[in-house]
Amino acid sequence: MLIVGAGPVGLFSVFACGQLGMRCHVVDALSEPGGQCLALYPEKPIYDIPGFPKVRARELVARLKEQAEPFSPTFHLDTLACGLRRExxxxxxRTTRDNEIYAGAIVVAAGAGAFGPNRPPLEGIENLEGKSVHYWVTDPQAFRGKHVVIAGGGDSAIDWAIVLSQICASLTLVHRRQKFRAAPASLAALSQLVDRGSVKLRTPYQLDRLGIVSGRLDHIDIVDLDGSRESLSAEILLPFFGLSSDLSALSGFGITTANNGIPIDPLTASTNAPGIFAVGDVATYPNKEKLLVTGFAEAATAARSAFAFAFPDRPYHFQHSTDRGAPSLEGSMV
Known part of the structure; x- marks a missing residue:
């Protein structure tokens, strides 16, 4: 099986396919499994996972990786699936690493597609990416004792301002508007931090210029709507301006797409292309609820449909996980 996408639903697809004895290769554009959950809001609590009254995104991804691990998936990270032929x-x-993966079927769990950050138009920013400029946070402790500037007005900007204000030397939040687009509870927590001086708020301001000294970020110039300027001490810049998503890498797969999604038959998770199935946020059909639990159910459906496509002469024997025993591919048919 080839699974395109290593987010939560892609990781659960490894488990669902493994339960049927199928080995998986997993392709993802990011440098580690976890998808947008891990890239954008690893510390954010999630409340709609069965059995978990509350679980942080990072912990959920870790549990899903642990659940998939007995089935020994092969990950192809920093990689896109970009071409398909049938033989x-x-x-x-074909991947962007010039590899070829032979699969009996494909499950597309690409979320909103391969995604990348919306970069602010600042001269020299590319040379600082991954060092002083980060578009998502993987290890908050890397910013301990640093002077941090966060730019943006959505949930990611607010949530990380709250978390990082506890460990960095200084934190300034820059937003081009007075109002933020975030959960009321998060805004209330931010207001308290501003009142205590733990977070400096600069609104309505925009990033204007990076001050780079000896190849490192030293300060950031910001400007307001009237042209007034201010220079902020900064060792780290976190621009949270959202992500741009793209399904164009799958254009050669013969899959019908519509409105940045892939229409599927919800009874089988099948796309219009034989042997290719879609699950999670990328999969669309009437009245769909875009929840993780919906994607997990679609993954189980897709695994069964993919098994039937890849092995039409082999009987499908449904087994509860308790009947199979401990997860393993030992003794599997595939």
Whole structure:
């Protein structure tokens, strides 16, 4: 099986396919499994996962990786699936690493598609990316004792301002508007931090220029709507201006797309292209609820449908996980 996307639903697809004895290769554009959950809001609590009254995104991803691990998935990270041909009953997928993966079927769990950050138009920013400029946070402790500037007005900007204000030397939040687009509870917590001086608020301001000294970020110039300027001491810049998503890498797969999604038959998770299935946020059908639990259910459906496509002569014997015993591919048919 080839799974396109290593977010939560992609990781659960490894488990669902493994339960049927199928090995998986997983392709993802990011440098580690976890998708947008891990890239954008690893510390954010999630409340709609069955059995977890509250679980942080980072912990959920860790649990899903642990659940998939017994089935020994092969990950191809920092990689896109970019081409497909059919040969002798196999689907042969080409990647941007010039590899070819032979699969019996494909499950697309691409979320909103391959995504990248919306970069602010600042001269020299590319040379600082991954060092002084980060578009998502993987390890908050890396910013301990640093002078941090966060730019943006959405949930990611507010949530990380709250978290990082507890450990960094200084934190300034810059937003081009007076109003923020975040949960009321988060805004209330931010207001308290501003009142205590733990967070400096600069609104309505925009990033204007990076001050780079000896190849490192030293300060950031900001400007308001009247042209007034201010220079902020900064070792770290976190621009949270959202992500741009793209499904164009799958254009050669023969899949019908509509409104940045892939229409599927909800009874089978099948797309219009034989042997290709879609699950999670990328999959669309009437009255769909875009919840993780919906994607997990679609993954189980897709695994069964993919098994039937890849192995039409093999009987499908449904087993509860308790009947199978401890998860493993030992003794599997595939």
């Amino acid at each position: 002798a009953g196999k689907l042969i997928v």
